[in-house]
Amino acid sequence: MKTRLALSLLLTLWLATPALFAASQLPPNARVAIIGDSITEQKLYSKYMEAYLLACTGRKDITVMQFGWSGETASGFAARCANDLAAFQPNVATTCYGMNDGGYRPFDEALGKSYEGNMRNVVKQLSAAGVKNIVLGSPGAVDSKFFGTRASFGQQNSAAGYNATLAHLRDIAQKLAVENKQTFANVHNAMFDAMPKAKAALGDDYPVCGGDGFHPGPNGQLLMAYAFLKALGVDGDIGTFTVDLKGMTTATEGHKVLSSGAGKAELESTRWPFCFDADPKAANSTRSITPFAPFNQDLNRLTLKVKNFGAANAAKVTWGGVAKDFTKEQLEAGVNLAAEFPSTPFDAQFGKLMGVLSQKQNFETTMIKNLVTNFRQFANDAKADPELAKAFDTVRTKLQSRQQALDTEARQQLVPVKHTLTVTAL
Numbered sequence: 573m574k575t576r577l578a579l580s581l582l583l584t585l586w587l588a589t590p591a592l593f594a595a596s597q598l599p600p601n602a603r604v605a606i607i608g609d610s611i612t613e614q615k616l617y618s619k620y621m622e623a624y625l626l627a628c629t630g631r632k633d634i635t636v637m638q639f640g641w642s643g644e645t646a647s648g649f650a651a652r653c654a655n656d657l658a659a660f661q662p663n664v665a666t667t668c669y670g671m672n673d674g675g676y677r678p679f680d681e682a683l684g685k686s687y688e689g690n691m692r693n694v695v696k697q698l699s700a701a702g703v704k705n706i707v708l709g710s711p712g713a714v715d716s717k718f719f720g721t722r723a724s725f726g727q728q729n730s731a732a733g734y735n736a737t738l739a740h741l742r743d744i745a746q747k748l749a750v751e752n753k754q755t756f757a758n759v760h761n762a763m764f765d766a767m768p769k770a771k772a773a774l775g776d777d778y779p780v781c782g783g784d785g786f787h788p789g790p791n792g793q794l795l796m797a798y799a800f801l802k803a804l805g806v807d808g809d810i811g812t813f814t815v816d817l818k819g820m821t822t823a824t825e826g827h828k829v830l831s832s833g834a835g836k837a838e839l840e841s842t843r844w845p846f847c848f849d850a851d852p853k854a855a856n857s858t859r860s861i862t863p864f865a866p867f868n869q870d871l872n873r874l875t876l877k878v879k880n881f882g883a884a885n886a887a888k889v890t891w892g893g894v895a896k897d898f899t900k901e902q903l904e905a906g907v908n909l910a911a912e913f914p915s916t917p918f919d920a921q922f923g924k925l926m927g928v929l930s931q932k933q934n935f936e937t938t939m940i941k942n943l944v945t946n947f948r949q950f951a952n953d954a955k956a957d958p959e960l961a962k963a964f965d966t967v968r969t970k971l972q973s974r975q976q977a978l979d980t981e982a983r984q985q986l987v988p989v990k991h992t993l994t995v996t997a998l
Contacts, residue, residue, distance in 0.1 A: 596805035597664060597705040597755055598625075598634060605660060605703070606638040606800075607649060608668035611712065611786075613640030615933040616793035620846075620858070621666075621800055622929050627844040627922065627986060628872070629806055630826045635979060637662070638933050639940055645673045646690035653697035655948045656940050659968055659975075665703045666800050667694060668759060670711025670741040671786060677724035679737040688744050695752050707803045708749040709757040710742035712788065712796060713764040717776050719785030731785070735764060757803035762795045762865065763788070769864040779855050790849060791861035798867045808871040810845050810910065813837065815995045817887075818880040828988075835887075835995040840988045845874040845910035847922035852914070859914075868911035876993065878903035884997035891993050892917035903995070917991035925985040932978035939971045 598604070604625065606618040618638035625634045637660045641648065646669040657665075673687045691708070698706050719731040742760040749756035767780040770791075780795075782788045788796065811824045821832035826843025846867075851857035862868060878887060878900075885900050894913050910916065947954075947964050954961040 597707060598629075598631075598804055598806070599663060599705065600633055602634045602664050602705075603660065603662040604634065604636045604804075605657060605662035605665040606636065606640070607665055608640050608709070609644040609672050610640065610642035611671060611788065611793075611796075612638060612668055613642050613937060614787060614793065615640065615930065615937070616788075616790055617796035617800070619926060619929050619933055620794060620797035622933070622982075623922070623925055624797065624801055624806070624846055624871070625804075626982065627925060628810055628846050630843040632983075637936055637975065640937065641941065643672060645669060646687065646694050650690060650693040650697050652945050652948065653694070654701055655951075656945050657698075657701045657703075659940065659944050659972060662701075662703055664705045664707075664804075665698050666707040666709055666757065666803070667691075667698075668709040668711065668757075668796070668800075669694070670738060670745065674711065674734065674737045674741055675724075676722055676734060677737070678728075678733055679740040683737070684740060684744060687741050688748070691745060691748055695748060695754070706749075706752070706754040707757050707800060708745045708752075708754055709796075709800060709803070710745045710760040711738045712759045712762075712786070712792070713738060713767065713781050715779050715781035715785045716767060716771070718779050718781070718783055735760075739764075755803045755805075757799045759796050759799045762799040763792055766795055766861060766864045770861060773863070774853055774860070778853075778860075780861070783855075789855045790858045791855045794858045794861055794867065795865055798865060798871065801871055806871060808869075808873050810872060810874040811841070811843055812875040812877060812906070813839065813993060814877045814879065815993065816880050817878060817882070817884075817995065817997055821993070830990070835997070837993045838990070839993060840990050841918075842986070842988050844918045844922060844989065845916060846872045847916060847919045850915070862911070868908055872910045873908050874910040875906040876903065876909050876995075877906045878995050881997060886998040888996045888998060889993070890996070892991055897998065918989050921985065921987065921989055925982060928978070928982045928985055932975070932982055935978055936975060939975060943971060944968065 612618055622636040714731050714734050716731045722730040725733040738760055746756045763781060770780050771778055780792050811827045814822045817835050821829050821837035823829050828840045830838040830840055848859035849857035853860050881900050886897055887903055888895055888897050891913055894915055898907055954964055
């Protein structure tokens with residue numbers, strides 16, 4: 573009885589969090605394929621993930637490519653997996669299917685069996701393609717207001733009904749992750765749990781899951797990125813600066829103290845915090861959702877600690893032209909600069925990185941959907957005709973070269989950022 577209760581509690585905790593106790597799923601020289609339907613093809617959560625993995629982890633050996641496909645279900649990806657992934661050869665993959673697989677109708681046994689069978693095939697195909705670390709993501713959620721009314725739900729509230737369907741598919745994805753000794757990302761709860769909190773604060777017209785009810789804007793997509801990054805096992809520790817008001821400043825790996833003294837430090841950082849859009853209330857801003865989800869707490873900790881206050885009980889911290897007051901107790905314990913400051917010295921360079929990643933991921937959509945995936949139609953011809961097979965290999969190589977050039981351009985944005993911290997005792 574106690575064992576059953578313990579297992580039940582563990583399952584409850586697991587389903588309530590995006591990824592519980594996830595060890596790192598990012599091996600040396602990780603090549604991460606981000607796979608999913610039109611929500612992935614929006615190239616928002618995939619872009620946030622790539623920016624985070626390149627700029628925030630402190631690692632230089634991670635490569636990312638997105639494989640989103642509008643309208644796709646798990647069965648659709650299983651059919652193209654071997655062909656399309658050959659252009660990238662990933663060893664890590666994240667999947668996000670279920671929104672279309674649920675059929676926008678109430679859950680029933682047949683629907684569940686179909687989704688489970690197709691997702692089993694996805695796992696099989698990914699494994700056959702050489703992917704060792706698979707993060708099986710649940711579908712997301714639909715918006716409690718903007719999903720609207722669907723005839724398939726009759727008199728039932730359609731958003732509540734379809735979120736129940738998506739929760740069933742979430743449970744199936746979690747079960748398959750356990751069975752296959754892979755990792756589960758609870759995308760559904762990351763969005764569903766934040767939604768009522770955000771709407772209570774910002775109004776019911778604030779769409780967490782998109783203005784159409786199921787294609788999230790930047791706010792909801794940040795929640796998706798959060799769930800997958802947690803599942804990938806990133807530690808979230810961007811770095812720590814320790815300012816001694818009577819001595820020198822020190823910094824952890826990824827950051828260098830260029831000069832310091834009297835509560836002022838000139839710093840240079842190669843490991844960046846994740847930076848947000850400016851608007852604190854708009855759904856098209858990533859910042860607006862951060863009060864309602866633990867993104868900064870779990871993934872984005874750039875910590876300032878201050879010691880040797882003497883008789884002072886507070887201090888003014890100036891960073892990147894913005895000043896904020898904190899108590900002695902707060903600063904001795906450590907404050908998260910990435911969460912506390914509405915703008916940072918990293919914002920401009922982070923924006924440049926995001927711009928290049930947008931170009932890169934746009935090309936990846938064109939590369940896969942318009943060209944590479946169509947090679948499947950000529951698979952038998954290519955087997956019989958070595959010259960044709962060679963031509964396809966040439967095209968694939970050319971496309972890979974262009975994708976790699978855009979990847980290189982993105983990495984060129986990862987320059988050291990110089991910034992100044994000043995702590996003035998009050």
